[in-house]
Amino acid sequence: MRRPTPLPPPPRGDAASAAAPRATSTADLAPQFEERHGDDRTAGEVIALTTPTARADDAATGRPLDDDFIGWRDVWGAARARRKALRAEVRRFTARQRRRRMTWIAAGASIVVLALATLGAAYSPLFAVEAITVVGAEQLDEAEVQSALADQLGTPMPLVDESAVKAALIAFPLVESYTLEARPPHELLVRIVERTPIGVIETRAGFSVVDSAGVALSTTAAAPTGLPIIDIRGGVGSDAFAAAGQVMNSLPDAVRAQVTAVEASTPDDVTLTMGGTATQVVWGSASDSAKKAVVLQKAMAAKPPATVNVYDVSSPSAVVIR
Numbered sequence: 001m002r003r004p005t006p007l008p009p010p011p012r013g014d015a016a017s018a019a020a021p022r023a024t025s026t027a028d029l030a031p032q033f034e035e036r037h038g039d040d041r042t043a044g045e046v047i048a049l050t051t052p053t054a055r056a057d058d059a060a061t062g063r064p065l066d067d068d069f070i071g072w073r074d075v076w077g078a079a080r081a082r083r084k085a086l087r088a089e090v091r092r093f094t095a096r097q098r099r100r101r102m103t104w105i106a107a108g109a110s111i112v113v114l115a116l117a118t119l120g121a122a123y124s125p126l127f128a129v130e131a132i133t134v135v136g137a138e139q140l141d142e143a144e145v146q147s148a149l150a151d152q153l154g155t156p157m158p159l160v161d162e163s164a165v166k167a168a169l170i171a172f173p174l175v176e177s178y179t180l181e182a183r184p185p186h187e188l189l190v191r192i193v194e195r196t197p198i199g200v201i202e203t204r205a206g207f208s209v210v211d212s213a214g215v216a217l218s219t220t221a222a223a224p225t226g227l228p229i230i231d232i233r234g235g236v237g238s239d240a241f242a243a244a245g246q247v248m249n250s251l252p253d254a255v256r257a258q259v260t261a262v263e264a265s266t267p268d269d270v271t272l273t274m275g276g277t278a279t280q281v282v283w284g285s286a287s288d289s290a291k292k293a294v295v296l297q298k299a300m301a302a303k304p305p306a307t308v309n310v311y312d313v314s315s316p317s318a319v320v321i322r
Contacts (some may be wrong), residue, residue, distance in 0.1 A: 028215045098260040112279040127157045130186035137192050139174050148172075149190065165190075173217045199230035199262055200298030210236060212245030226257075230274075233265040243267040243286040250289035252297055258305065279305035 132149050133140040148168040152160055162180065169175045174194045180187040195211040200223050207223040208216040214236030223229065230239040244264045250257065261273035272281040281296060283289075292313045299311055299319055312320035 001048075006241055036091045123156050123158055125154075125156065127185050128154050129157065129160065129188045130154075131188070133187060133189050135189060135191045136194065139194055140172055140192065145169070145172065145192070148189075152188065157184065157188070160188065173215060176211075196249070197227060198222060198245055199228040201230050201232075201236065212242075212249050214241060214245070219274065228259045228261050230262045240264040240270075244270050246285055246286040247272070250293045252293060255293065255297055255300065274305050275304050279308055280310050282312040282314050284308060288316055295319055 026091070057103050082293060084274050129268050132146050132152065134140075134145045137145060144229055148171065149165060151164065151168075155161070160180065160182070165178075165180060169178055169192075170192075175192055176195040177193045179191045181191065183189055195213075195215060195217060196207045196221055197217055198212050199210065200207045201210055201216075202223075203219070206221045208219045209224060209227060210230070230241075230244065232238060234240055241264070244262050247270050248259070248262065251259070258274045259272050260275065262270070263273070264270045268285040270283040270286065272283060273279070274281060295316045296311055296319075299313070299321060303321055305311075308321055310320070310322040
């Protein structure tokens with residue numbers, strides 16, 4: 001059965017009427033449909049393209065019928081969600097930064113507290129000097145040195161007066177240098193380097209024991225035994241005395257113990273006298289004194305001073321023994 005068209009043919013009239021289509025509704029088409037097909041409504045049904053409800057909603061909201069349309073509410077909601085996420089991220093980052101800052105602050109505070117506690121304890125009576133130990137004193141009396149430094153007892157270790165210690169040790173001519181060492185909690189260690197006497201110089205006051213720098217270590221009326229008599233033209237402040245002191249310091253202990261006299265008129269003619277035999281050692285200048293000392297020791301081992309009148313080591317590469 002052929003399905004009839006739902007639209008009627010255009011009415012016969014003027015060309016203008018035929019050319020301009022007229023809008024028809026369902027009510028206009030119903031009589032024509034009944035006229036042609038009677039009351040048979042099964043042949044076809046006109047379906048409206050737009051529902052009245054949808055049209056009313058669109059008219060109320062002002063939204064077009066496009067399903068992909070994004071309105072201002074969607075934009076506002078997305079912006080709000082973005083701001084919320086950004087605030088959460090900022091809170092998370094700043095919380096981690098605050099924890100890190102608090103860790104550093106706590107560590108710094110701990111170090112400061114520890115340093116203050118250490119300084120407080122160091123400057124308190126908990127670390128006061130209760131004992132003074134003297135090391136290196138061979139010719140000096142340790143008890144005398146300790147007694148001279150007794151005013152430092154009871155002083156906290158950091159507050160020991162070094163100028164007072166220096167003033168007390170200057171009174172001992174034998175002290176060439178010294179160092180202070182704190183041994184917590186209560187010991188102060190004094191390391192002393194004593195001056196080494198090289199001989200005796202006769203003065204108006206008597207016989208003075210001197211070191212290589214010319215410092216008088218002691219003065220007695222009679223010449224002390226075991227030290228050579230030094231006869232230097234120009235005195236202890238001359239270059240000849242400096243050369244003689246350098247020569248005496250370069251001698252081995254075994255050789256120095258046999259020297260009974262030292263003479264020099266210039267820095268280049270130092271002469272030593274050894275033993276009861278009055279054997280002379282022509283040393284010359286103080287240059288190459290270490291090498292000359294080794295050569296002299298070997299020469300004395302080969303030929304003792306009792307059998308020799310002169311050892312000439314002024315030229316250490318060519319020793320002359322007479």
